[in-house]
Amino acid sequence: RKEVEQDPGPFNVPEGATVAFNCTYSNSASQSFFWYRQDCRKEPKLLMSVYSSGNEDGRFTAQLNRASQYISLLIRDSKLSDSATYLCVVNMVAFGNEKLTFGTGTRLTIIP
């Protein structure tokens, strides 16, 4: 089983729709959780951190369920500019060391 699992997609969604991604992680000792966005041929950039209480940033909502070990990202009123690959990133702790582990990424295309 992969340490961080995501549905690779692709998700092709009409503009204005709501889209949700899920991600599961295997290490229950994981400390921090993030969603990154990666545009074609660019480096990953932080979209938002994910907190147990859930957090919202404009059209984006992220949630963490520690009991079930999954993270979600919801995008409302999707825009063409939301087209990108969304990476689930978990900061795992093993033997006292931390390591950022990436999911495969979910490719999203917003269709006009």
Added chain:
Amino acid sequence: EAGVTQFPSHSVIEKGQTVTLRCDPISGHDNLYWYRRVMGKEIKFLLHFVKESKQDESGMPNNRFLAERTGGTYSTLKVQPAELEDSGVYFCASSHTFTEAFFGQGTRLTVV
């Protein structure tokens, strides 16, 4: 504040040659990571420095790869001798402990 910088941005070398990639992290970030994205695959962890110490190098593919971080500042990743399967984009990232990582723009390595 300067972000994470990587050099070169592109490198094309012949099989059997040596290439050295450089990463300058954000000043004050103790954590420095190297990742690699091979075409069509997910971003994979290579290794993690905390200051000048290699905390985890479990992702290094083989002994043709050598990473150093002199004095806990910049880091180099040397591939010697390069093979065709080493082609990909090499990303460097830095962070404080248990916080989000900031990525460099990556080095696109092509081995021909």
